[in-house]
Amino acid sequence: MNSTLPVIEHLNFDWEFCPKFDKTMISGDKNEYIFERVNIPHTSVEIPYNNFDENIYQIDCCYRKKFYISKDMINRYAWLHFDGVMAYAKIFVNGEFVGEHKGGYTPFKLDITKALKYGQENLLVIYVDSHEREEIPPFGFVVDYLTYGGIYREVRIAYVNEIAIANCHIKTKNVLEDKKLLDLELYIENYKTKTDTLEIAFTILYKNSICHEFTKTVELKGEYSEKYNIVKSVENVDLWDINNPNLYHLNIRVSHEEKILDEKTIRFGFREIAYENDGLYLNGEKIKLRGLNRHQSFPYVGYAMPKSAQYKDAEILKYSLGVNTVRLSHYPQSNHFMDRCDEVGLLVFDEIPGWQNIGDSEEWRNLAKENVREMIMKDWNHPSVFIWGVRINESKDCEELYLETNAIAHALDETRPTGGVRYLEGSQLLEDVYTFNDFSHTGMNKGLKDRKKVTKKEVPYLVTEHNGHMFPTKKYDSEPHRIDQAKRHLNVLEAMYKNNDISGAIGWCMFDYNTHEDFGSGDKICYHGVMDMFRIEKYAAYVYSSMQDQEPVMYVANSMDIGDFPAGIVGDTYIFTNCDYVNVYKNDLFIGKFYPAKELYPSVPHPPVIVDNYIGNQIHDNEPFNDRDANFIKNSFIKISKLGEAGITLVDKAKMGLILVKYKLSFSDVYQLYGKYMSNWGDSATTYKFEGYINEKCVLTVNKSQLGDVHMKVSPDTNILVEAETYDVTRIVVNIEDNNSKPLFYSNESVFLSVEGPIEIIGPKHIPLIGGSSAFWVKSTGLAGHAKVIIASERYGEEKILIDVLKV
Ligand code: GAL
Numbered sequence: 001m002n003s004t005l006p007v008i009e010h011l012n013f014d015w016e017f018c019p020k021f022d023k024t025m026i027s028g029d030k031n032e033y034i035f036e037r038v039n040i041p042h043t044s045v046e047i048p049y050n051n052f053d054e055n056i057y058q059i060d061c062c063y064r065k066k067f068y069i070s071k072d073m074i075n076r077y078a079w080l081h082f083d084g085v086m087a088y089a090k091i092f093v094n095g096e097f098v099g100e101h102k103g104g105y106t107p108f109k110l111d112i113t114k115a116l117k118y119g120q121e122n123l124l125v126i127y128v129d130s131h132e133r134e135e136i137p138p139f140g141f142v143v144d145y146l147t148y149g150g151i152y153r154e155v156r157i158a159y160v161n162e163i164a165i166a167n168c169h170i171k172t173k174n175v176l177e178d179k180k181l182l183d184l185e186l187y188i189e190n191y192k193t194k195t196d197t198l199e200i201a202f203t204i205l206y207k208n209s210i211c212h213e214f215t216k217t218v219e220l221k222g223e224y225s226e227k228y229n230i231v232k233s234v235e236n237v238d239l240w241d242i243n244n245p246n247l248y249h250l251n252i253r254v255s256h257e258e259k260i261l262d263e264k265t266i267r268f269g270f271r272e273i274a275y276e277n278d279g280l281y282l283n284g285e286k287i288k289l290r291g292l293n294r295h296q297s298f299p300y301v302g303y304a305m306p307k308s309a310q311y312k313d314a315e316i317l318k319y320s321l322g323v324n325t326v327r328l329s330h331y332p333q334s335n336h337f338m339d340r341c342d343e344v345g346l347l348v349f350d351e352i353p354g355w356q357n358i359g360d361s362e363e364w365r366n367l368a369k370e371n372v373r374e375m376i377m378k379d380w381n382h383p384s385v386f387i388w389g390v391r392i393n394e395s396k397d398c399e400e401l402y403l404e405t406n407a408i409a410h411a412l413d414e415t416r417p418t419g420g421v422r423y424l425e426g427s428q429l430l431e432d433v434y435t436f437n438d439f440s441h442t443g444m445n446k447g448l449k450d451r452k453k454v455t456k457k458e459v460p461y462l463v464t465e466h467n468g469h470m471f472p473t474k475k476y477d478s479e480p481h482r483i484d485q486a487k488r489h490l491n492v493l494e495a496m497y498k499n500n501d502i503s504g505a506i507g508w509c510m511f512d513y514n515t516h517e518d519f520g521s522g523d524k525i526c527y528h529g530v531m532d533m534f535r536i537e538k539y540a541a542y543v544y545s546s547m548q549d550q551e552p553v554m555y556v557a558n559s560m561d562i563g564d565f566p567a568g569i570v571g572d573t574y575i576f577t578n579c580d581y582v583n584v585y586k587n588d589l590f591i592g593k594f595y596p597a598k599e600l601y602p603s604v605p606h607p608p609v610i611v612d613n614y615i616g617n618q619i620h621d622n623e624p625f626n627d628r629d630a631n632f633i634k635n636s637f638i639k640i641s642k643l644g645e646a647g648i649t650l651v652d653k654a655k656m657g658l659i660l661v662k663y664k665l666s667f668s669d670v671y672q673l674y675g676k677y678m679s680n681w682g683d684s685a686t687t688y689k690f691e692g693y694i695n696e697k698c699v700l701t702v703n704k705s706q707l708g709d710v711h712m713k714v715s716p717d718t719n720i721l722v723e724a725e726t727y728d729v730t731r732i733v734v735n736i737e738d739n740n741s742k743p744l745f746y747s748n749e750s751v752f753l754s755v756e757g758p759i760e761i762i763g764p765k766h767i768p769l770i771g772g773s774s775a776f777w778v779k780s781t782g783l784a785g786h787a788k789v790i791i792a793s794e795r796y797g798e799e800k801i802l803i804d805v806l807k808v
Contacts, residue, residue, distance in 0.1 A: 004161060005263055006160040006263070008157070008158050008159075009067075009156060009157045009158075009159075010156045010725040010726065011040070011124075011156055012040040012154055012155060013726065014782070015038050015039065015040060015042070015063050015064065015151075016035035016036070016037060017036050017044075017063055018034065018061060018064075019059055020033060020061065020062065021060040021062045021127050022062075025064065026127075028064065028123045033062075038063075039726060040151050040153075040154060040155055041150075041153055041154065041305060041306055041726065042063075042152065043149065043150045043152060043302045043303065043304040044128060045057040045149065045150075047302065050514070052524060054524060057130055057146065057147075057148050057149050057302070058132060058149065059130055059131075059149065060128075060131075061127075061130070061149070062125065062126070064123065064124065065123075066121050066124075067121070067122055068120070069118050069119070070118070070119065071118045073118060073159045076160060077159070077160050078112050078113045078158070079109045080098070080109065080157050081108075081155065081157070081158060082107060082108055082153070083107045083153030083334070084104060084105060084334075085101065085126070085153075086104030086130055086147055087102070087104040087147060087149065088100070088102050088128070088129040088131075089128050089129075089151075090127040091110055092125040093115035093122060094115050094117060094123055095123070096114075096115040098110050098112045102135070102136045103137065103353065103367055103370075104149075106332055106370075106371055106374035106378065107153075107378055108374075128150060134359065134364075135359065135364050135367070137353045137354045137371060137392065138353045138355045140357050140364060141356065141357035142518045144355060144515050144516065144520075145297070146302065146514045146524075147303075148301075148302030148304070152304040153334060154726055160262060161261045162191045162192045162194075163188060163198065163261045163262060164189045164191070164261070165187070165263075166187040166189045167186075167187040168184055168186045168250070168266055169184070169187075169377075169413070170182065170268040170380075171183040171184070172271060172415075175239055175271060175283055176272070178235055179233040180235070180237060182204075182232045182233070182250075183229070183231050184228075184229065184232070184250075186200070186229075186252065188227075188228065189224065189225055190222070190223060190224060190226055193222050193223060193224055194220055195222040196219075196256060199215060200216045200218060200230075200254050200255075201251075202215070202216070202230070202250060202252055203251040204234065204248055205251060206237070206248050212232075237270050238270070239271055239283050240345075240383040241271060241282055241283055242287065244345070245342060245344060245383075245384075246269060247267050247268070247342060248268055250265070250266050250268060251263065251264070252265075267339075271283055271383050273386050273415065273416055273417070275432055275503070278501060278503075279500070279501075279503040279504075280503045280504065288496065288497060288503070289347065289462065289503055289504020289505070290324055290325060290505065290547060291324065291327060291504060291506035292321060292506060292507050292508075292530065293326070293329040293506055293507065294313060294326050294328060294329065294510045294511075295329060295510075295511075295513045296331075296334060296337070297514060299763060300762055300764075301763070302514075305729065306726050307725075307728070308717075308718070308721075308729055308730065309731070310333075310337040311337070311339075311340040313535070314326075314341050314343075315340065316510075316535055317346055317510065318345065318346045319550070320545060321530070321531075321541060322544055322547055322548030322550065322553075323346070324347055325346065325349065325386075326347070326348055326510070327351065327464055327506045328348060328350050329351065329393065329465075331351065331353035331354075332352070332375045332379065335378070342382050347384055347386045348379075348382065349387050349389060350379050350385050350387070350388055351388075351421070352372055352375055352389060352390060352405070353368075353371055354391075354393055355392065355393050356392065356393065357392070358392055368401065369401075369408060372408045376413055377412065380413055386417075387417050387419045387462075388413070388418050388419070389419050389420065389421055389435070390405035390406055390431065391405065391419075391422065394423050396424070402420060402430045406418050406430050417431070417432035418432050419432070419434075419464070420435060421437060421465075423437045425449075425453065426454070426456045429457070432460065433459070433460040434462070435461075435464045436454050436455075436463055436464060437463070437464055438463045438466050438492075438505075439468065439469070441467065441495075443471070443484060443487070447493070447494055447496070448463060451499060451501040451502055461501055461502055462504050463496065463502060463504065465507070466492045466505055466506075466507055467492065467507055468507075468528040469508075469526070471484065471488055472526070472528055473485040473538060473540070474521075475538050475770065475771030476746060476772070478564055479559055479561070480564075480565055480571075482745075483539055483571075485538065485540045486538075486539040486543050488540075490601065490604070490608065492505055493505065493604050494602075497605070507530065509528050509529055511530075511535055512528065512529040512531070512532050513525070514526075530543075534776075535731070536733065536775060539576075543576050549605070552577075552579060552692060552699040553578050553700075554575060554576075554577040554579055554692035554699075554700040555576045555702075556575050556688075556690050556702050558570065558574065559704075559742070560686075560688060567644050571641070572612045573610065573611040575610070576608050577596075577606065578694075579609070579692035579693055579694050579699065579700065580595075580694050580695070581593050581692075581693050582691065583698075584611055584614070585687075585688065585690075585691075586686065586687070586688055587686060587687055588687070589616065589618065591614050591616035591618075594609045595609065613641070614677075615677045618677055619634050619677060623673070624663060625659070629659050629662070629663075632659065633670075637678050639652075640674065640678070686705070686706070688704040690702045690703075705739070705740060707739075708739035708740075709739040710739075711736070712735070712736055712749075712793055712797070713736075713737055714733070714734050714791050714799040714801060716730050716731070716732045716789075716803070717730050717731045719801065719803050719804060720805075720806065721759070721778075721779075721803060721804070721806070722805075722808060723780050723782065723806065723807045723808070724808050727781065727782065728779065728805075729762065730778060730803065731775050731777050732778065732791070733774075734751055734773060734791055735772065736769055737772075743772050744772040747769060749769050749794075749796065751769065751792060752765065752766050752792045752793075753767065753792075755778060755789050756787060756788040757785055757786055757788055757803070758780060758781050758783035759778045759789070760781055761777075761789075763777070784806055785805055786803075787802070787803040788800055788801070789803060
């Protein structure tokens with residue numbers, strides 16, 4: 001069989017960029033403007049970490065690229081693909097206008113065949129407008145996040161034949177039976193609108209081995225876009241689920257009279273989603289959704305981050321935060337992120353762009369409907385996607401629009417339910433699942449509203465946001481505040497697990513994000529994350545990680561520094577852990593074995609272990625009291641440590657008086673005892689040790705002691721950068737910590753960053769360690785080689801990281 005298979009050329013390196021636009025740039029003749037050399041993904045304006053004018057990223061700008069096309073491509077059709085340009089793009093090839101796209105979150109492609117010059121250099125010019133144009137969702141009112149600008153996702157050209165595979169929706173059905181169904185919708189583009197016979201060969205591969213093959217002959221009807229349904233039953237395949245994310249590939253080969261015209265390989269998984277009133281069923285098994293919302297932003301460069309950073313976020317969610325679900329708030333996100341969710345087994349709530357406001361114009365609404373189509377046709381083969389969000393986040397009821405968005409979604413994909421995120425109780429349900437942002441938890445009441453009160457009817461129900469603005473928390477807030485944030489997330493999880501008719505809860509949100517002046521803490525940051533903007537954990541992060549069973553977690557969310565608590569009342573120590581129990585020692589003395597607090601949190605998979613005292617039997621063992629009196633004194637001390645002296649009743653005081661008389665002690669002796677056993681006032685060397693046990697084996701140990709060696713720790717996510725379709729990045733985390741690896745949240749050091757070799761630092765080169773830690777990313781520049789990153793602190797010296805940049 002002979003073939004002229006399509007040729008794909010990635011166009012991500014060596015663009016020219018100018019933060020202005022002028023019509024003379026289209027032809028590329030005049031060169032009075034200064035263009036800078038950039039690689040894609042690119043942000044049109046780098047912004048500071050915080051405290052900036054939110055209008056600075058809203059500009060008109062120009063991207064230009066010269067590229068050569070060989071004469072071999074002369075009989076091909078050339079499609080230019082953009083994965084994401086924010087917010088409006090107008091494209092010119094060799095001075096000729098070839099198309100435009102409105103909306104920054106969905107991919108688009110343009111036929112540029114006629115504008116090309118073969119055997120010559122071609123000029124691609126793109127006018128990008130990153131203003132918040134009111135005819136494009138999510139714009140027109142206010143939005144609680146920034147949208148940045150630029151060609152922030154990858155670009156490529158595909159040179160295809162006159163018959164090409166445009167898409168294929170791979171649906172898997174009857175997956176619980178021996179014979180499973182592969183229900184394919186194959187979209188073919190027939191540029192010359194011919195009528196002809198095509199032979200199509202399908203090959204299913206699992207881990208690079210062929211497991212099924214079949215063929216089909218179809219008749220082209222002579223239309224530009226044609227669709228074919230092919231149903232095939234297959235056996236002996238492994239299902240995709242969150243614990244075993246088995247992925248298959250479908251290779252599709254289209255040929256005509258022994259000549260291969262096109263070939264595509266698409267990854268997919270065999271699995272089935274069903275949403276019932278009592279929850280989500282994946283392959284017939286009910287799963288409680290424990291998740292977090294994710295914006296796709298990063299410090300300084302906004303949305304412009306390549307594959308490895310997108311991968312890393314999915315890995316952080318799955319492995320560090322231990323969640324099983326992510327909501328793409330509030331727009332479709334990078335294909336790389338989606339790929340990694342498929343690979344790690346993370347369920348995805350996909351959603352169209354929008355925030356509270358429904359635009360009035362027909363154009364705005366048409367774009368919103370188009371977004372539904374673009375989102376679904378981009379993401380439908382990702383087994384991780386379990387629901388389509390087809391309502392503008394938190395918008396009011398709008399029957400005319402939402403009847404249509406639901407109809408579009410159902411027509412394109414009958415295998416997944418729709419949801420529509422709202423904050424209204426009893427609102428009109430045109431979707432399959434009532435998806436609701438429940439911000440009712442105040443820290444004092446129960447974690448979530450009753451489902452019945454919200455939906456009024458028996459319907460499938462999912463909480464899509466909670467907490468967030470109800471309790472903004474900075475990584476360097478005081479201990480009680482950070483502990484409170486963690487407890488609030490825990491309370492919501494408890495309510496979610498407790499109620500059978502709540503299918504899950506997706507917290508607001510994974511990490512802090514830059515925002516507009518109407519929101520956030522006045523510095524253009526919403527501190528709503530369980531992590532900071534650099535993906536570094538706050539205490540609340542450990543509530544999530546402790547819920548999973550993949551690896552042992554034990555996080556002691558308490559510094560034991562009495563001076564950081566009002567009135568010096570440290571209160572209970574919350575240990576977020578999935579251990580069976582924790583042995584606690586103070587100054588090497590065994591205090592007790594503490595079990596998860598099942599009485600307080602009976603429903604979550606792993607309640608925290610709560611240590612309410614560090615006295616143990618010490619008063620009994622060291623002081624002259626009998627057991628009953630020692631117990632009374634111990635319990636009184638615990639009450640005081642939680643509630644202050646106000647916690648002691650008159651009766652308690654009278655009892656204490658009698659004990660004092662009995663043992664010939666004064667009140668000041670009692671104060672001394674309190675100091676000795678509770679507050680360690682004046683004690684020079686209080687040490688604590690926590691040992692976490694699983695199956696009677698000590699799996700984790702945490703020590704807490706007074707500050708010893710304070711040092712800087714530097715941890716790269718990887719030491720190898722791989723340049724393929726575009727540049728690569730790695731994050732480097734810098735931490736100030738003590739001798740027990742305890743992060744020092746109130747350290748205010750700064751570090752100077754520099755590099756040697758073929759890499760660059762993203763963002764500023766002198767950074768504060770906010771709340772004792774921070775991170776930065778370095779990126780490759782188009783060249784391979786050895787590189788070095790130097791992190792220098794005046795106080796803690798210098799650390800060096802070696803990085804290898806490979807090119808494939
Ligand atoms: C919600 C909104 C989110 C975010 C959050 C803050 O109302 O959907 O985008 O603003 O509040 O808690």
